Amino acid sequence: MFAKILIANRGEIACRVMRTAQRLGVSTVAVHSDADAQALHVRMADQAVAIGPAPVGESYLRGDRIIEAAVATGAEAIHPGYGFLSENPDFVEQVEAAGLVFIGPSSASIRAMGLKDAAKRLMEKAGVPVVPGYHGEAQEIVVLATKAREIGYPVLIKARAGGGGKGMRRVEDPDDFAEALAGARREAKAAFGDERVLVEKYIEKPRHIEVQVFGDNHGNAVHLFERDCSAQRRHQKVIEEAPAPGMTDEMRAAMCEAAVKAARAIDYSGAGTIEFIVDASEGLRPDRFWFMEMNTRLQVEHPVTEMVTGVDLVEWQLRVAAGERLPKRQGEIALEGHAFEARIYAEDPTRDFLPATGKLHHLRFPEAIADGTIRVETGVRAGDRISPFYDPMIAKLVTHGSDRAAALAALRAAIAETEIAGSTTNLPFLHALAGDEAFSSGDVDTGMIARRQEALTALPAPGPRQAAVAALEASGLTRPRPADDPWDTLVGYAHFGSNGFRRMVGFGNRTMEARIVPLADGRFTVELGGENFTLSPDHGERFALWPGHVTIFDGPVGHSFATPDPLEAAEDVAAGGDTLRAPMPGLVKLVRAASGEAVKKGQPLLILEAMKMEHTIAAPHDGILAEIAAEGAQVTDGAVLVRFEESVAG
Numbered sequence: 001m002f003a004k005i006l007i008a009n010r011g012e013i014a015c016r017v018m019r020t021a022q023r024l025g026v027s028t029v030a031v032h033s034d035a036d037a038q039a040l041h042v043r044m045a046d047q048a049v050a051i052g053p054a055p056v057g058e059s060y061l062r063g064d065r066i067i068e069a070a071v072a073t074g075a076e077a078i079h080p081g082y083g084f085l086s087e088n089p090d091f092v093e094q095v096e097a098a099g100l101v102f103i104g105p106s107s108a109s110i111r112a113m114g115l116k117d118a119a120k121r122l123m124e125k126a127g128v129p130v131v132p133g134y135h136g137e138a139q140e141i142v143v144l145a146t147k148a149r150e151i152g153y154p155v156l157i158k159a160r161a162g163g164g165g166k167g168m169r170r171v172e173d174p175d176d177f178a179e180a181l182a183g184a185r186r187e188a189k190a191a192f193g194d195e196r197v198l199v200e201k202y203i204e205k206p207r208h209i210e211v212q213v214f215g216d217n218h219g220n221a222v223h224l225f226e227r228d229c230s231a232q233r234r235h236q237k238v239i240e241e242a243p244a245p246g247m248t249d250e251m252r253a254a255m256c257e258a259a260v261k262a263a264r265a266i267d268y269s270g271a272g273t274i275e276f277i278v279d280a281s282e283g284l285r286p287d288r289f290w291f292m293e294m295n296t297r298l299q300v301e302h303p304v305t306e307m308v309t310g311v312d313l314v315e316w317q318l319r320v321a322a323g324e325r326l327p328k329r330q331g332e333i334a335l336e337g338h339a340f341e342a343r344i345y346a347e348d349p350t351r352d353f354l355p356a357t358g359k360l361h362h363l364r365f366p367e368a369i370a371d372g373t374i375r376v377e378t379g380v381r382a383g384d385r386i387s388p389f390y391d392p393m394i395a396k397l398v399t400h401g402s403d404r405a406a407a408l409a410a411l412r413a414a415i416a417e418t419e420i421a422g423s424t425t426n427l428p429f430l431h432a433l434a435g436d437e438a439f440s441s442g443d444v445d446t447g448m449i450a451r452r453q454e455a456l457t458a459l460p461a462p463g464p465r466q467a468a469v470a471a472l473e474a475s476g477l478t479r480p481r482p483a484d485d486p487w488d489t490l491v492g493y494a495h496f497g498s499n500g501f502r503r504m505v506g507f508g509n510r511t512m513e514a515r516i517v518p519l520a521d522g523r524f525t526v527e528l529g530g531e532n533f534t535l536s537p538d539h540g541e542r543f544a545l546w547p548g549h550v551t552i553f554d555g556p557v558g559h560s561f562a563t564p565d566p567l568e569a570a571e572d573v574a575a576g577g578d579t580l581r582a583p584m585p586g587l588v589k590l591v592r593a594a595s596g597e598a599v600k601k602g603q604p605l606l607i608l609e610a611m612k613m614e615h616t617i618a619a620p621h622d623g624i625l626a627e628i629a630a631e632g633a634q635v636t637d638g639a640v641l642v643r644f645e646e647s648v649a650g
């Protein structure tokens, strides 16, 4: 086993690989871009090396710098994770030329599976079923058009160097073939620098079922059963599961046998996935699945396989790369229960999944789930910012149960209990999908999300009680105040009239004024939008406070209210600053001190009328006023209201 390895990746997969390496007593080296200098994977590693600026082309794709880092730190092997350089055969050869071990397949295996046409020809030879179609060398339009007619419409034109649906064109009518071919070629040339295509029979309403395979360097190869990844959106997997719903023993045997055949055909070493496309229009039948492509890497969704087999696939990767035989024979690998994985992204499903950025001010995952097991894979902590440079995945929620229903119930509960504030996420969408009737019944196919996107992405509006709770929590009245809180120095002082506090609460483009009155019994009345709520300090809502906002969690939905703190500026000055600025535009209604005057901490200095409220601006510390705004002045947001004389260090 290696003494030290370098993980050439970031985020959750880097953390996940480190977890297993450290469990095995293997020292770990992280690499990171400048943007990731404080990232979780860097903190977890035993050593860390900066490899360049944030853009991936200048950091995580710089194989030369990664190899340099490995050599410099004495790492014997490099784990690529997924994405980045994980399926780059040139990088594999550079790693090996540097005398290091690439934890993954050979460059030859990667090349063999890199081009879809050659891969399909190889699979056909190995007796693996491939989609009926043409994947030959000839590319003349007359040849391709003839093949399309022989196959029978509808057909699918695919870029041979393609992936993730790029360079694909579905053709219903022969008259459209030439134009579709030209489009597919243009897109393929632009995306992959290779315009060669293949033509296949179009499989209606396909399911995506893939088989995990593993080979070693001693001629062994096994499968670890299947995963269903049909819940996809624009070729981006959303929820994955193992085993596949509705799978029969006969179908599973046929698919897994074909997958092992495929691995053996290229003498595969390491973790790999054989992707099949399945026509389930008449149920799962052994004559209705076909090889689509092979992924020569560990996949994002590998945890669901680990949960149903009890195998740590990263441990197997390390052992096999270190020259060991596969830890288990086929007969020793069993399927137990059911597992799901949901990918949490910083994206806005209500805006066609626009990526969201922002700081994760609040991040809480459930530790345990009733009648199931939960596993959270993440590369971020509360306080981290979702970087625009990288994949906006926040975490993967993985659940296991004794059967599909239990695992799915655990997944829904886990999604509903996850709390994220500071960035928009797809949690409500994941919860809706996991609860969708078709999905729950196992009636899955790759078009299901697209067909129901509107219903799955609808977001409920918050209720007035939630807004009232937000205002109450933003006021801070439910929490004990620090002993020297300036408000406590104003004993008996009623903020704005008879013993009431006012707070603005914004949601979307609406702003409401809440009036909060403490009651003798410790509860509060909150008047808001014409309604009255009596709330006790523990009011029962899950919430998170973050700068200028309160998020109220309602199951998977986080309702974020803007709660501008009129005195936020005071805190700046309380830190010893010498100016006090207007927290928002307003009118200086009353001035209670004069320049040159010595004032005490907590002494009211002026009253600013803003957002239909009066804000008393008090002295945040003792000092001499150098200047103060004039009564009646209209001030803009951020205008200097008060400036203290420079405090003379004592």
Ligand code: MV4
Pocket: 131, 156, 163, 164, 165, 166, 200, 201, 202, 203, 204, 206, 207, 208, 229, 230, 232, 235, 277, 292, 446
């Ligand atoms: C297909 C197909 C239908 N018929 N091939 C999508 C990307 C690549 N993995 C292959 N893909 C497909 N190939 C034939 N002959 C439909 C798809 C497809 C798809 C396949 C699996 C998972 C999700 C998908 C989403 C859209 C289209």
